[in-house]
Amino acid sequence: MHDRHVEEVPPATPATASTGHDPVTVERGSFCTARCSCGWSGPARRSRDRARTDAAEHRAAP
Known part of the structure; x- marks a missing residue:
């Protein structure tokens, strides 16, 4: 199985903080994918x- 490593995305600016999105990056093998709590x-x-x-x-x- 591949390793999964979750990394924080740089903090949101005040203008984007209220969008309800919480993206992170997930590593799988030599690839990295951005994922969000919205799906x-x-x-x-x-x-x-x-x-x-x-x-x-x-x-x-938006």
């Missing part, structure tokens, strides 16, 4: 930084 999941990325960017963009989306 959204981003694509698997080899770049952890890009997965964090996906999560931050999701949090900022």
Whole structure:
């Protein structure tokens, strides 16, 4: 089985803090995926930084 490592996404700004989204990144093998408490999941990325960017963009989306 692959390891799972949950990593925090940078904190929300005051403007995005009230959206109700709580994205995190989850590592599985050599891939990292952004996931949110609302059920959204981003694509698997080899770049952890890009997965964090996906999560931050999701949090900022209306």
